[in-house]
Amino acid sequence: MRTITFSDATLEAMKEEMRRDPTVFVYGEDIVRQGGIFGQFKGLPEEFGDRIRDVPISETAIIGAALGAALTGTRPVADMHFADFISVAYDELVNQIAKNRYMFGGQANIPLVVRAPDGIINQAAAQHSQSVEGWLMNVPGLILVAPSSPATAKGLLKSSIRQNDPVIFFEHKVLYPQKGPVPEGEYLTPLGKAEIRRPGTDVTVVTYSLMVQKCEEAAKALEAKGISVEIVDLLTLKPMDTATILDSVRKTHRCVVVHEGVVNGGLGAEIAARVQAEAFYHLDAPVLRVGAKDVPIPFSPPLEKYVAANLSDIERAVLRVLHREA
């Protein structure tokens, strides 16, 4: 299979969907003149003209207008520049977009996608390094998606654009330039379905986005110690494919959740809560969580490194649920 970058995979998805459906349009800050910070919009203006547009620095307009557009017959894709700025349009997301369909009794579909580049990269510090899915987990009405590779990025972005509900699409900034195999031609990756990234028998590691790679590395290292790790790549964070997680845990009897964001109040809390509630009698050890320490992301390299979850955190957690010392 050919290999292309994550960034190009999302570009293919955009192009295919924009060709297929003239009501798909895309806008965001600084996407037209330079193709986006991560090159993820390159070439779209040439082909699609004013269906790709730059906007002022006005996040409430970007997200609020996506709702208005979605309600009136188009399928907007709005780019958030950095996921950190979801905060600026939080009311539009949680009080308008997430509630509109419900509070109006299902009168309209809301086919919109918010693309949100997230995660730690290059000492971008407290306000440009966040994983913010934890801000949105307690909000009914949103679909949260986080691809982990070029192939899933393409298939999930296409599915997200076709979905008749609001999707927040988290793209880890470190993934953009990474290459990976991507099937030729059209395909969709279903929303709401996790994938077993690596089968194993001793421990279930539930993870997503960039952390899938870190977990694969850890799994390899652990294999050398005779430990067989099963990796569940969530792909859709909400609604979550709990069944796949539980099936795996019922087999391995042990579970570690790994994400880049802050552990306290993060996605891992919900996963741990579900796993212990629904597979309690299958568990041979508590569900452990690995993620960032409970502070903002600091600037200086040694601090940033210390706060972020690393390989040995993952390995240590796996060993702990196996009651083995690191």
Add this chain to the structure above:
Amino acid sequence: MRTITFSDATLEAMKEEMRRDPTVFVYGEDIVRQGGIFGQFKGLPEEFGDRIRDVPISETAIIGAALGAALTGTRPVADMHFADFISVAYDELVNQIAKNRYMFGGQANIPLVVRAPDGIINQAAAQHSQSVEGWLMNVPGLILVAPSSPATAKGLLKSSIRQNDPVIFFEHKVLYPQKGPVPEGEYLTPLGKAEIRRPGTDVTVVTYSLMVQKCEEAAKALEAKGISVEIVDLLTLKPMDTATILDSVRKTHRCVVVHEGVVNGGLGAEIAARVQAEAFYHLDAPVLRVGAKDVPIPFSPPLEKYVAANLSDIERAVLRVLHREA
């Protein structure tokens, strides 16, 4: 002991602190001319003049300015009108207020309080009924407080105003007119400390805010069935007094978390995740969670009632962790 309303208890706290410290001032929408929707600002303008002020409908200014004021030598208390509108100033809270002290290396204290009336009342529907602490749990740098009675409201509000860190103070709208015993004279209720509201031996129920009452009712009903419930009233939601929860669970071996907000991604997830991680071998049953169903709060009474957690949900969860049928 005299009994006064929750609303009056917060008024006493405000008056005492404003008399004590001339740098304390308070502002919000519609608080001067009518004393606040719940009467919680009555009489302050007469005594404190322009240290209590009305503001335009500008939540980013309300919260953003609180940071600027706190950094420059005053102690602002900002009223959010409805906790639901924290969404509007979410960037100010999570990217500015929560991070300021940290990202600037501890240069300044941030003594500010955001008062946030929350919860379900009178069919106020999707945008005026929310419990929003779940929006803030994943944000390092904030202190979240939720009193459950007039006495705790007074003591915690006073402590919050004196705290040199940002405090979000959740006040359940149903509590305002309720009366309860409040000690005469000055006292402080410490932040970060839970209280055992009712001692018991069979099950630990962790809860806060209005739900404390509901849990007390449920506990009484369960007592009739011979079940002894211990109720932990968190009071401070973040940082959470995990030690008190764990001590209780290590004694009862069972735990139910109850809150009004949506279960999925809510505070209960974090509590369940901690309890199972740190008291796994003490648990005789999984930690169960009780809260709102996974939708916005609907308007019509039968719908609202169905979505909200009720007494029998609490009782049922307690019976389940005791492996008894309801």
Add this chain to the structure above:
Amino acid sequence: MPSRIKEFPNRFAELPASDKVGLLRTMVRIRAFETRAEMLFMNKKIPGFVHLYIGEEAIATGVMANLRKDDWITSTHRGHGHVLAKGADTKRMMAELFGKKTGFCKGKGGSMHIADFSVGMLGANGVVGGGYNIAVGAGMSAQIKKTDQVAVCFFGDGASNRGTFHEALNLASIWKLPVLFVNENNRYASTTPTGYHLSSARVADRAKGYGIEGYTVDGNNVVEVYDAATTLIENARKGKGPAILECLTYRIKGHYVGDPEKYRTREEVQAQQRENDPIERYFAFLAGKKAADEATLSALRAEAEREIDEAVAFAESSPLPDPEDALDDLFSFSPSEFPEAVR
């Protein structure tokens, strides 16, 4: 009453006589609906919050007379007048206020969250200033799909201080979106007078900051509102971009039903009621032109009362939603298709 700053062409004159009476009919219907809603709320037939549009009827009426069914509006917490004037069915509307299954939102919304997408009414809003960018997005749709639809965003004086106002106006201006921003300046934001909360003399003064036109008209003169809206909506439809139309009015009732109203005097309200009632004023104007008489007015009132009676009867006799309906409508797929979606 301050008068309009600009003379708009007198397009009202071009209306057929029946449409002129139609404007009166719409105002009378809104008044009847609101008067009844107030009573029903006080009698505990309507739960939740109710914000009444009484005294402001000329604005929704004069503006909406220029819209097609496929045009869109966004509304506010004070939305009943907009819903009615946009052509929604009174029965389903009343049923929604009652929280009944037959309501527009199946009882999930109520007064503060009422919408009828089938007539382009994109929703009341419990968040002040939440509608601006929804209207902007509707304008985007028209532009992307190259239709000549327009969107009208209604907003209060208090709402004009929300940051969303600024972002919406700037974006609508640079993209020349077909959006008219109609300000209902009723002199109060809840308890707070405009003289306190508004830094500009007029809401329309803010237009210059967005390179667009802003006009102030007497919002209790339906003819003036109509004329201004005709021109500005035609402009928007032709691609000339957005404008602000500020309509000066007065909120006769409390902010919500039950408001103690300590922030203003009874005299102030009574003077407005006496001298500035939009229905009385328009009726006097029509009567002066012999375009209507007392009989017309009583007939319209009777007709409106009948309509409301029927609406109330419909609402009363409609079933409440089933509790489990609470789990429907969150997503485009049903919970049974994908149970994880609504846990």
Add this chain to the structure above:
Amino acid sequence: MPSRIKEFPNRFAELPASDKVGLLRTMVRIRAFETRAEMLFMNKKIPGFVHLYIGEEAIATGVMANLRKDDWITSTHRGHGHVLAKGADTKRMMAELFGKKTGFCKGKGGSMHIADFSVGMLGANGVVGGGYNIAVGAGMSAQIKKTDQVAVCFFGDGASNRGTFHEALNLASIWKLPVLFVNENNRYASTTPTGYHLSSARVADRAKGYGIEGYTVDGNNVVEVYDAATTLIENARKGKGPAILECLTYRIKGHYVGDPEKYRTREEVQAQQRENDPIERYFAFLAGKKAADEATLSALRAEAEREIDEAVAFAESSPLPDPEDALDDLFSFSPSEFPEAVR
């Protein structure tokens, strides 16, 4: 270069000769710092993002010359010039850019989050438009404590489209807060020209919407900036409330170091460099008045280079923070006092 709209009193004339040279010194120092920072970033000595102030030095310089140490400023992602002009120590500043323990923020902030509260510099900001309301809050403090301190909020042309601008300006105006809003209109918001993103002709045109004064000056003429700032800051100090001062300038370097700059031509930049350098222009002006000569300028440059050399040496030789320091500074109490607070 468009000229100022209003003639401000020529307060520059009242400055002693040494202060006039002082303005040149500040500009030269900023230029030297930024030029070095660019090189250090390219040499990977400075991590993160760096946004340079080159070409815009006259604004920070002309404004800050009117502030006391106990006045406050809020800054932007492009904050180095503001930090230097407000009087912060170059050593600790450079150390912060290096991510060292001796930096103002102990390495936790870096270029985009640099602050020196001890001189009233309340912080750069990674969120565009995040500073407006912080400045408003500082103004509140001055008013509540009845001091005569003022706050100056620096913001870009792009930032003027954030809703926070609107809310801050309206509130500052109705409360007559001592805040000056200084716009650095450098003709681009990242890749986007003002002609595209800004709906008003000038940022200062937005003042009318808040009932305050707005002025546009040549932001590359430090004398003009100084004169305008003197009057407007004095007004604010006297309780006359806020104003907008728009300073027209040009961002000579890319948006950030490393920007491919595909959105503008090399010629456009070169013309600005040639004709509109604020340092060259001010030097020519001083030289014309015999208030400075080439020797003065070279001495200032040499002095600045020495200062930067020392700062770099300090930064280089300073230790990196200890990894565990990452858990400090979140709250006013230490994690060891209350371990639950930082889990």
